Amino acid sequence: MDLEAVRTFVVAAASGKFQDAADDLRISQQAVSKRIAALERHLDTLLFTRTARGAQLTLDGETFLPHAQALLDAERRALASVRPGSRALRVDVIAGFLAPAGLLRDFHRAHPDVDLDIATLPNGAPAIAAVREGKVDAAFRAVRGTLGAGLIATRVLDEPLQLLTGPAHPLAGAEFLQLADLQGSEIWMPGNLAGTEWSAYYDELAAAFGFSIDTTGPNFGLDVMLDGLAEDPTRATFVGEQTRFRWPESYKLRRIDFRDPTPVYPHSLIRRADNRHPALAALGNHFAGPVATTSVWSGRGDQAGDQGA
Template sequence: MDLDIVRTFVAAAGAGQFQQAAAELAVTQQAVSKRVAALERELGVRLFARTPRGAELTIDGQAFLPHARELLRVAERAVASVRAGGRPLRVDVIASRLAASGLMRGFHRAYPEIELDVVMLLEIDRAVAAIRSGAIDASFRAVAAPGRPLPEDIAAVRVLDEPLQLLTGPAHALAGARSVPLAGLAGHRIWMPGIAPGTEWAAYYDDLADEFGLTVEATGPNFGSDALLDTIADTPALATFMGEHTRLVWPAGHGLRRIPVTDPTPVYPHSLLWHRDDSHPALATLRAHLAVATAGHPTPETWAPDWVIPHRSPY
């Protein structure tokens, strides 16, 4: 049903005269008459009765009027739902306890008036597909893993280099260290269940292990962070890596230690991805916020794989 015709009918019903409705709609009276006649043909009923005072609604016209008004309201809501700034900004943070979630919490504190939808997509392929389809506006990822370049319509900027720390139980050989050099981890078992082949973090830890001779194990089922913490606390032979901004809580009796890794410090490179044609105004606000909130560049004492995108703007 043509919404311009429905809008004309509602205007004529409210004015009681085709001439006044024409003035309100900035069209000719003849155009109003043609539109009303077309609507009457489509519905198969008369909507107006001509009178000396103008045009009065018939019984059918009175029955149709509230539905016509609702049609126009629905159309307005539909347009508003996709109008720039008219819907929440949808951002993928991968998981709730990782650094990207903290970055978005900081953004929400800085801009509480901006509506947000936070989603969690595990695979980068799924996240990129969601960006390209318009299902989400942005995603935090480490890009680009070897042999997996981003599509040309996806932009990315590196926003945060997160230092890795060693997490040990109280009986681990390194538990008492104030810091540990990266080379000093050779020979120790780093246990990281849940590293899925083909993910960007799998590529990251593969390169880290190869370059520094580390033993990074992903054996066994992934029962989640609580089970990982329980095992690290109870097993002196195992340690794990944890991002400096990862938020995990464990019982005080676990006695876990978070130990800085140095010389160099491995950093996990978080980047923000978005579609180059995405016009949501809050997306530009988010990028500007991250540029300020995470300002800083890596020093020679940090390490990241050579395949990650460099510290420069993609614009």
């Protein structure tokens, strides 16, 4: 249905004269008549009775009027729903306990007026696809390779990694570690799914420093993994410095820092170059500062800053 014809009908019904409707709409009276006639053909009924005194609604016209007004109200709501800044900014953070969620919380504290809609997509490929397709406005991800035309990636955090062990692990007593200390050992990471950006990162880290990643057993989640670390003195895993974990005091798990170099997980903010949501610009500006990369190992993405194509 032609909404301009519907709009013309509603204005004409309110004014009672086609000429007054033409003046209100800033079109000619002939244009008003043509739109009304087209709408009547579409509905297969007469909406007005034309008289010397003006235009009077027929019974069908009176019946149609509230529906016509509802159509125009729906049009206004539909336009408002996608107007830049009228909806919440939708951002993917992987998971609520990981560093990107903390980054977004910091942004929200600095910009409490920005309405946020949080997404947690399963891994980098669907997250980047969602940004490209406009299903999310931005995503925090590690960038492996090129993104393709129209997307921008800004390095926002090099998050130091730690080794997480139970109290009986051979390395549990260390004040700090070097990656060379892991040579020949296995790091237990059942959540390292093949094809994910974090699996690629940890495989590259393991190859560079002579240890292996053990993905044995199904991934039953963090609680089961923490149970396994506490119970098995041979198991250790990597965690990000800003990863939020809670475990029973009796577990006595240890988080041990690395030095010289410090392995860091490179988080980037990915967004479309042509996305005009005003809050997205504020999000990008919030993370516009340089990212320190002194004495760290972050794999193929060692150069911080903006990447786009």
